[in-house]
Amino acid sequence: MDISQTPPSKWRQYAKRIVEHKAFTPIIIAFILFNAVIVGLETYPNLYDGNENVFFTLDRVLLWIFTVEIALRLAGTHPVSSFFKNGWNWFDFVIVLAGHIFVGGHFVTVLRILRVLRVLRAVTVIPSLRRLVDALMRTIPAMGNIMVLMFLVFYIFAVIGTILYADISPEYFGSLQATMITLFQVVTLESWAEEVMRPVLAIDPWAWFYFVAFILVGTFVIFNLFIGVIVNNVEKANEADQDNEEDGADPLIPDTNTKELQQLREEVSELKEMLRSMQHNDKT
Incomplete structure (x- = not known):
């Protein structure tokens, strides 16, 4: 059994x-x-x-x-x-x-x-936190593609920055590794203008083009892709939860009685058929 x-x-x-x-x-x-x-x-x-x-x-x-x-x-x-x-x-x-x-x-x-x-x-x-974490977990496959794109953008701009500004600002652009760290600081918009861009801009007036291009691509495009993917998956998770609530099920709590309920419904339907057949035989 x-x-x-x-x-x-x-x-x-x-x-x-x-x-x-x-x-x-x-x-x-x-x-x-x-x-x-x-x-x-x-x-x-x-x-x-x-x-x-x-x-x-x-x-x-x-x-x-x-x-x-x-x-x-x-x-x-x-x-x-x-x-x-x-x-x-x-x-x-x-x-x-x-x-x-x-x-x-x-x-x-x-x-x-x-x-x-x-x-x-x-x-x-807390169910609402579970739904949020589940939505974030669903974004991992899409995040992988965005991370690859982000790495390519960082690598291209790091190579360009090292070639152009290694002699001007060796502290920030002296090597590929140092440039990658500098670009990470720039993409977070943390003290990038005063500490990074303006010292370079004082020597190379065209350096603004490099920094503005990287911020437009790295911050306003790549980061917004992250946000868009997360928001999209959160909306999908909420829609799925609403559909499950309408069906009377919680997607995060395992329904251990689903099979039992289905079997009970089948047994009840069989009993109804038996009663109907018995009533029909009595009438005949």
Whole structure:
């Protein structure tokens, strides 16, 4: 018999009711935010030094709270294997499990980094953040093509800049590597005019053409391609969510009862046919 067709036990149903309670998610979010505050306070030496035991105890308590949360979610999922079909559930499980594994004194730095990563669990709890991250993940294939185009633009302008301005400004254009870093500063529009362009412009009056051309291509074209791809995928994700909401499904939460509902509908339709046939036989 298929395990997914067997009804869940009473304690699994109880765990599911706890997880689906309207106060469960806000409480977990509150603990995640509290964990973020604790991690931030650890960066202040005047607060952390001398209070290591207090911070360690709070971290242990929070870790066990998150462990109980994962256990309840596992217990409330039927069958349990469907819990691991969702990548976000894997992320939660690995983060919490790693907190127990790297608890030794030799992994203090790793453990403190994991405490910071635990804050990312807010993404898995808040549906709107999950949708945004999923939309960003969909942009990765398109981002690859844009990155290649961006590298070509940077490389061409870096070679030209090194040839033209290596003698004028060796600090910024003395080598291909230095020019690439300079162009990255220029494309972010961070202090590029006063520090980079004007010293070169004072010696070469035509240097403005090089910088303006690179800013037009690098900033206003390439960066807008990034923004356009991201916005397009976010809109697609929102449209998909709206379609799934109309169908009564959440694209980010695995629907473990879809097969069961379909089988129940088939059984109900078969029962209706049997009743109709029985009524027809009675009449005849």
